[in-house]
Amino acid sequence: MGLGWYNMRARSANDRASLLCRAALACSCAALVSASASASETRGFLISWFYIAQYYDTQGRDCPQGVNPNSEEIYRRELKILGKSQKEIDEYILTFLDNGKNAVNAPILTMRGTRDGKPANVYTDPESTRDPHIYTVVGPYGYGFNLDGKDKPGDFIDPDTGEHGVDNQLYKASGCTRELRPHSPTEYAPLPTSYWNVSREVMPALLVEISGIDDYKNDDNVTVAIYRAQERTMLDNSGAMLAGSSYHVDPNPRWHNVLHGRIRDGVIETDPSDINIATDPFLLPEYKFTRARLRLKINPDGTLQGKLGGYHAWFPFYFIYGVAGFGQEATTNIDMPGLYYALKRLADADPDPKTGQNMSISLAFQIDAVPAFVIHDNQPIVQVSTAQLGVTK
Amino acid sequence: MKPASLALSLAILASGLFCVSQSLAEQTGGTSLAMRRLTELQYENIIRDAFGTDITIGGRFDPGMRQEGLLEVGAGRASISASGLAQYVSMARSVAAQVLDTDHRAEFVACTPKAKNGPDDACAKRFIADTGRLLYRRPVPDAELKELVSGAGATALALHDFYAGLETTLATMLQSPEFLFRWEVREASGKNKGQLDAYSKASRLSFFLWDTSPDLELLEAARKGVLDTQSGIARQVDRMLASPRLEEGLRAFFYDMLILDTLPSLAKDAKLYPKFSFKVAADAEEQMLRTIVDVVLTQNGDYRDIFTTRKTFLNRRLGAIYNVPIAGTAEGGTPDGWQPYEFPLGDPRAGILAEPAFVALHSHPGRTSPTLRGRALREAVLCQKVPDPPGNVDFKLVQDTTNARYKTVRQRLSAHATEAMCTGCHKLVDPIGLAMENFDTIGAFRIEENGAAIDASGVLDGTKFTDAAGLARAVHDHPSVPACLVNRVYAYGVGRSPSKVEASWLKDDEQKAFADSGFRIVPLLRQIVTSNMFFLDPPPLDAAPQKAGAVSTKAASLNSPPRS
Numbered sequence: 019m020g021l022g023w024y025n026m027r028a029r030s031a032n033d034r035a036s037l038l039c040r041a042a043l044a045c046s047c048a049a050l051v052s053a054s055a056s057a058s059e060t061r062g063f064l065i066s067w068f069y070i071a072q073y074y075d076t077q078g079r080d081c082p083q084g085v086n087p088n089s090e091e092i093y094r095r096e097l098k099i100l101g102k103s104q105k106e107i108d109e110y111i112l113t114f115l116d117n118g119k120n121a122v123n124a125p126i127l128t129m130r131g132t133r134d135g136k137p138a139n140v141y142t143d144p145e146s147t148r149d150p151h152i153y154t155v156v157g158p159y160g161y162g163f164n165l166d167g168k169d170k171p172g173d174f175i176d177p178d179t180g181e182h183g184v185d186n187q188l189y190k191a192s193g194c195t196r197e198l199r200p201h202s203p204t205e206y207a208p209l210p211t212s213y214w215n216v217s218r219e220v221m222p223a224l225l226v227e228i229s230g231i232d233d234y235k236n237d238d239n240v241t242v243a244i245y246r247a248q249e250r251t252m253l254d255n256s257g258a259m260l261a262g263s264s265y266h267v268d269p270n271p272r273w274h275n276v277l278h279g280r281i282r283d284g285v286i287e288t289d290p291s292d293i294n295i296a297t298d299p300f301l302l303p304e305y306k307f308t309r310a311r312l313r314l315k316i317n318p319d320g321t322l323q324g325k326l327g328g329y330h331a332w333f334p335f336y337f338i339y340g341v342a343g344f345g346q347e348a349t350t351n352i353d354m355p356g357l358y359y360a361l362k363r364l365a366d367a368d369p370d371p372k373t374g375q376n377m378s379i380s381l382a383f384q385i386d387a388v389p390a391f392v393i394h395d396n397q398p399i400v401q402v403s404t405a406q407l408g409v410t411k
Numbered sequence: 412m413k414p415a416s417l418a419l420s421l422a423i424l425a426s427g428l429f430c431v432s433q434s435l436a437e438q439t440g441g442t443s444l445a446m447r448r449l450t451e452l453q454y455e456n457i458i459r460d461a462f463g464t465d466i467t468i469g470g471r472f473d474p475g476m477r478q479e480g481l482l483e484v485g486a487g488r489a490s491i492s493a494s495g496l497a498q499y500v501s502m503a504r505s506v507a508a509q510v511l512d513t514d515h516r517a518e519f520v521a522c523t524p525k526a527k528n529g530p531d532d533a534c535a536k537r538f539i540a541d542t543g544r545l546l547y548r549r550p551v552p553d554a555e556l557k558e559l560v561s562g563a564g565a566t567a568l569a570l571h572d573f574y575a576g577l578e579t580t581l582a583t584m585l586q587s588p589e590f591l592f593r594w595e596v597r598e599a600s601g602k603n604k605g606q607l608d609a610y611s612k613a614s615r616l617s618f619f620l621w622d623t624s625p626d627l628e629l630l631e632a633a634r635k636g637v638l639d640t641q642s643g644i645a646r647q648v649d650r651m652l653a654s655p656r657l658e659e660g661l662r663a664f665f666y667d668m669l670i671l672d673t674l675p676s677l678a679k680d681a682k683l684y685p686k687f688s689f690k691v692a693a694d695a696e697e698q699m700l701r702t703i704v705d706v707v708l709t710q711n712g713d714y715r716d717i718f719t720t721r722k723t724f725l726n727r728r729l730g731a732i733y734n735v736p737i738a739g740t741a742e743g744g745t746p747d748g749w750q751p752y753e754f755p756l757g758d759p760r761a762g763i764l765a766e767p768a769f770v771a772l773h774s775h776p777g778r779t780s781p782t783l784r785g786r787a788l789r790e791a792v793l794c795q796k797v798p799d800p801p802g803n804v805d806f807k808l809v810q811d812t813t814n815a816r817y818k819t820v821r822q823r824l825s826a827h828a829t830e831a832m833c834t835g836c837h838k839l840v841d842p843i844g845l846a847m848e849n850f851d852t853i854g855a856f857r858i859e860e861n862g863a864a865i866d867a868s869g870v871l872d873g874t875k876f877t878d879a880a881g882l883a884r885a886v887h888d889h890p891s892v893p894a895c896l897v898n899r900v901y902a903y904g905v906g907r908s909p910s911k912v913e914a915s916w917l918k919d920d921e922q923k924a925f926a927d928s929g930f931r932i933v934p935l936l937r938q939i940v941t942s943n944m945f946f947l948d949p950p951p952l953d954a955a956p957q958k959a960g961a962v963s964t965k966a967a968s969l970n971s972p973p974r975s
Contacts, residue, residue: 252746254685262731391736
C-alpha cells in the first residue's frame with residue numbers, strides 16, 4: 019500500500035497547478051520512498067507514540083539477574099528491615115492493596131525513611147532511606163545515539179544502526195523494572211502505554227513536519243519541525259491515531275522546534291539542538307531535551323518512525339512516578355527510592371558546579387507517527403484532493 | 412410499560428384512528444382521505460416549533476417504510492408497532508413534563524389559573540385549544556376539546572395541581588392519532604369539492620416545503636379561507652419559499668429520496684476500515700445534504716449540478732477519509748467544524764455520487780459493490796426499477812476478495828455475470844457501479860485493488876466514460892434525472908405515486924417547466940404547489956391541469972425568491 023500524505027501550500031492560486039504536478043510526482047516518491055522528487059516537498063505527521071525507547075532483548079542479555087522485585091517482594095523486604103514480625107508482614111501483604119485499609123497500611127511504608135531521627139516520607143524524600151540498588155540494564159544493546167562521541171564501557175550498541183558508544187542511561191536505569199520494560203518484542207512497556215493512552219486523548223496533538231525534501235534518498239538540507247497542535251488528537255474506530263487528520267500548529271513559539279537536518283540513505287537525521295515538547299501532567303508537563311537530535315525514517319506505508327536522543331534533567335523521570343507515592347509503588351511494582359537512586363547514580367551530564375552531581379541523563383525516545391496534515395495559520399492551504407496523489411489499497 | 416397497559420394503549424389508538432377519521436369527516440363535512448405517520452424528523456420539528464429547542468425528546472421511533480422509492484409514500488401505509496407506541500407514550504410524557512415544569516409553564520400557558528392546586532377550566536381550555544391547534548394542525552374539535560378540558564380538570568382535582576392536569580392532557584394529545592398521523596380530508600361539497608380542505612392544504616404545504624406543521628400564519632390563512640383560492644395559496648407559497656425553513660424542507664426531501672435514513676445503521680469492518688465510525692456516517696449524511704443545499708438553494712443552481720459539483724463540505728473526520736487538509740476548524744479544534752471545500756478541475760471527486768453517503772452507503776462492510784451502487788443510482792436518481800436477484804444465486808465468486816485470479820471486483824463480477832440468470836440485471840447496474848470503483852467501501856480514493864489497477868470505465872445508457880467524473884457528467888446529462896426528480900418531488904408532496912393523469916401532466920408540463928427554469932428547484936416547487944393538481948387527491952380522470960393563477964413557468968422562475 020502506498021500512501022501519499024502531503025501538506026500542500028501555495029502563496030497564490032496560481033501555484034495550484036504546479037503543486038498538483040508536484041503532488042503527482044510526489045506520489046511515486048511516497049510509494050517508493052527512495053525515489054527522487056523534482057521539487058521540495060513537505061510531509062506532515064501526527065505523533066502516535068512518544069516515550070522512552072526500550073529495547074527488548076530476546077536473549078535476556080539486558081537484565082541477566084532478572085527483573086526487579088514486584089511490590090509484594092519489595093514490601094516484604096522493607097517491612098523486615100522495619101522490624102516487623104513474619105506474622106505482621108504476612109498480614110500486611112494480604113491487605114496492602116485493600117483501599118479500605120489504606121489509611122493504616124500506606125503510612126507504614128510511606129514513612130519508612132528516616133530524617134533527623136524521625137520517620138520520613140520516602141517518596142518525597144527518597145534519600146531518607148538507603149539505596150536498594152535495583153537491577154539496571156547491563157546491555158549490550160540499547161537504542162539511541164553516541165551523544166558524547168566516545169565509546170565508553172557500559173555504553174550500548176544500537177540494535178538498529180549498529181552504532182557503538184550509545185548513551186542511554188535512562189534506559190539503563192529503568193529497563194529492568196517490569197512495568198517499565200516491554201513484555202514482548204512487539205509491544206511497548208505496559209505502564210508508559212497506559213499513561214500514553216490516557217494522555218493522548220486529553221493533551222494537544224504532537225506534530226512532526228519535514229520540509230524541504232528534494233530527494234527522499236539523500237538530501238543535505240531538510241528541515242524537521244516538532245510542534246504542539248492546537249487540537250487534541252483524533253482517534254479512529256480502533257482507538258489508534260486517525261491517519262490523515264488535520265491539525266493547526268500552536269502559534270506559541272515555545273512549542274516550535276525547528277531543526278536542520280539531512281537525509282542519508284533514506285534516514286533523516288538532525289543537528290543537535292534543544293527541543294521543548296509539551297505533553298500532559300500525567301506524563302510530564304514539559305520535556306526539555308538538550309543537545310537533542312532526531313533519527314527518523316518514512317516507511318513505505320507513509321508512517322514515520324524513529325528516535326529522539328539527547329539529555330534531560332533526570333529528576334523529573336523519578337518525579338512522574340514518585341509523586342503518586344505509595345499507591346503508585348504498590349500497584350506498578352516500581353521501587354521508588356530504587357529508581358531515584360538509579361537515575362541519580364547513572365546521570366551522565368551537566369554536573370552541579372558545587373556538588374559534582376550530574377543533573378542530566380542521556381536518553382532515547384521512540385517516536386512513531388501517522389500521516390497527518392500540519393496546518394500553519396499564516397499560510398493558505400491549497401485545497402487539493404489526494405485523489406491525484408494516488409492513495410492505493 | 413406493562414403488557415396489559417400497552418395492549419390497552421394499542422386498542423385505544425386503534426379505536427382512536429377510527430374515531431378521528433369519523434370525527435374529522437363529520438367536523439369538516441368532508442371525506443377523510445389519507446393519513447401519513449409523522450416521520451421522526453417531523454415529530455421533532457413540530458415539538459421544536461411548538462415548544463422550543465430546549466425540550467428534549469429522546470426515545471426511538473419505528474423505522475420508516477419505503478415504498479415507491481420514498482418514505483413519504485410509505486408513511487401513508489405505515490402503522491405503529493407495540494414497541495413504537497410504547498416509545499410514543501414515553502416521549503409524550505417526557506415532553507409534557509418538560510413543557511409544564513416550573514421552568515417552562517409560564518412560556519406556554521398564557522393565562523394564570525385561579526388557583527394552582529385545582530382545576531381552572533377556562534385557563535385549561537385556552538392552553539389546550541392553542542397548543543392543540545399547533546399539534547393537530549387544525550382546531551381541536553369542540554367535543555374533543557370539551558373532553559380534554561374535563562380530563563385536565565379531573566386530574567387537577569385529584570392531584571391538587573392545575574399544571575399536573577395540563578401535563579396529563581398534553582401527554583394524551585401527544586399520543587393522539589391526530590398528532591401522530593397527518594390526516595387529509597377532502598371537501599365533499601362547495602366550490603372546492605374534491606380538493607383537500609383548507610387545513611389539509613395547509614399541512615400538505617407545510618410538510619412539503621418545511622417538513623413541519625403549519626405555522627400560525629398558515630393556520631390562520633386556512634381558517635380565513637385564504638387557501639381556498641389559487642392567489643391566496645400563491646401568496647402563502649411565496650412566503651414559505653422565502654423562509655429559511657425551506658432549507659429544512661429540501662433537506663428532508665433529499666434525505667428521503669437518496670435513502671439517507673439507512674446511514675445510521677451503516678457498519679464497516681472496523682479492522683479493515685478503522686477510519687469509519689457511526690460519527691462518520693452522520694458526517695456523510697450532513698455532507699451530502701450540505702452539498703445539495705449549496706447547489707440547489709444557496710446558489711439557486713441547476714439541480715443536475717449536484718452530480719458534478721466540485722464543491723462540497725468537509726470536517727476533520729471526513730478530511731481524514733478524503734486525505735485532504737482541513738483548515739480553520741471550529742474553536743477548540745472540534746472535528747465537527749464544517750469547512751467548504753472545492754476540488755480542482757478534473758478531480759475524480761465530482762458530485763454527490765462520489766461522496767461517502769453514496770459510495771459507502773451502497774457498499775458492503777468489507778468491500779465495495781458496483782452492483783449495489785449501480786442499482787441505487789438507477790433506482791434513486793433515475794427512478795428505474797431494478798429487480799431483486801433470484802434467491803438461488805451463488806455469490807461466492809463475487810464475495811471472494813482473496814481470489815488470486817480475480818483481483819478486482821470488475822474481474823469477479825465479469826466471471827459471475829456470465830451465469831445466465833445474472834447477466835440481465837448486471838448489465839443494467841454494473842457498468843455504472845464499476846465507474847465508482849476508485850472509491851473504496853468507506854469512500855476513500857484508491858487506484859488499485861489487491862495490487863491490480865482499477866479500471867473505472869463504464870457506460871450509462873449509451874454514454875461511455877472512463878471514471879467517476881465521467882459518470883457524473885453522464886448522469887448530469889441523462890434525461891431521466893430531471894424527470895425522476897419531478898416525479899419524486901410530486902410523490903413526496905402528495906404522499907403517493909402520481910396517478911396516470913398526474914404522470915402525464917408532470918411529463919408534459921412540469922418537466923418542461925423545470926427544464927425551462929434551468930432545472931432550478933425552487934421554481935419547480937412553486938410550480939407544483941400552486942397547480943390545482945397538488946390539492947386534488949386523487950385527481951379525477953378528467954382533471955384539467957391548470958397553472959397557478961397567472962403565473963407562467965417563466966414567471967415562476969423569474970419570480971422565485973432570491974436565495975442568498
